Amino acid sequence: MNTDVTVLGLGPMGSALAGAFVAAGHRTTVWNRTPGKAEPLVRQGAREAGSAGEALAASPLTVVSLSTYEAVREVLHPAACGLAGRTLVNLTSGPPVCAREMDAWAGRAGAAYLDGVVMTTPSGIGSRDFLQLYAGSAAAFERHRETLTALGDATYVGADTALSSVYDTTLLCQMWSTLTGWLHSVVLIGADGPGGNVTATEYTEVANRWMDTVRSFMNTYAPQVDSGEYPSGDFPLDLHRSTMRILAHACELRGADTGMPELFSTLTERAIAAGHGGDSYARLVEFVRREGRPEATLS
Structure with missing residues (x-):
């Protein structure tokens, strides 16, 4: 009607x-x-x-x-x-x-x-x-x-009624994080200027397919965050740390900004130092939270 x-x-x-x-x-x-x-x-x-x-x-x-x-x-x-x-x-x-x-x-x-x-x-x-x-x-x-x-x-x-605004802010945070990570990847693959072997369009065609895997990780990790239990399966934080070191080296070679890789590494190193190297990536949620943070509120 x-x-x-x-x-x-x-x-x-x-x-x-x-x-x-x-x-x-x-x-x-x-x-x-x-x-x-x-x-x-x-x-x-x-x-x-x-x-x-x-x-x-x-x-x-x-x-x-x-x-x-x-x-x-x-x-x-x-x-x-x-x-x-x-x-x-x-x-x-x-x-x-x-x-x-x-x-x-x-x-x-x-x-x-x-x-x-x-x-x-x-x-x-x-x-x-x-x-x-x-x-x-x-x-x-x-x-x-x-x-x-x-x-x-x-x-x-x-x-x-506060929830719509809260969702808005958090979803925009995810959007900016994703887009910035994508731009960082475009630089790493050499698609940000003339002479590159891979264009941003070519890279994005592959990245779009990879996002299916990223969504799979999110769907796996969400119940872990809710429960506070972080079984790693076959991809523990120790293995993430090794891969992050390769990323840091790639950033140096490409002259890419190191802010994002340093953030990943810092959170991961803190978690491993606290004895969580065998846990999943979802464990980092406890290190994304600031110590001494105020009680959670929607307002």
Whole structure:
């Protein structure tokens, strides 16, 4: 079923969100604080509201994409009376504490609330290849899941609205780590300049296949991290250390930055010195954690 949906905020991301809803056949109402932004969407079939309050009243589901949570409050607070019985999905980036505060405010206004993050750029909106993460009311998510899939792979991560922001930060950490490791590898194989025997494209074709093995390691190690038990199988930390020494030598030969190899080696040496040379790579999670760290918190 096509559902009425409202989009507040028509910057590059908000416009992409509204366009995806229109393309999926949803009756879409749009509003933006700066006039003129809605014209391309109106030509595609969207309806422009005259005010934020009118936009909220047009649909049972409102998706907000503004620059900051402060901007969200400035837009929504004057129109709070129109939120009762509706669902508010906030895709504005911000810290976890802001998500919880907005959840509490929406609850007082009588609205169900989901806090979400868009794990792609505007050009990726509408593709099921890209994640959209949502936290908050499970009932609201199930009620509007099909509508939200117009934006991408709609994934629910939990009832605590802070979780969407936490997942966002941690997944970006993994992305940057992976991309930086890939760039480091491109330098090591000599694909970063003229005269190389292997191009970055050629290397990446092989690296993509190798990622299947990396995912296999992650899936093996995740239960070990959860349980605190780290059986190594046939790839203990002692063997990792030997291979890391080869990597360090390769970096010297290629003139590559040594920061990443030194990080790997430092963590591994600390674990082995503590008597864990026969454990799996997952044991390093205990050395990634800083000593004397504060209690874990989502806020």
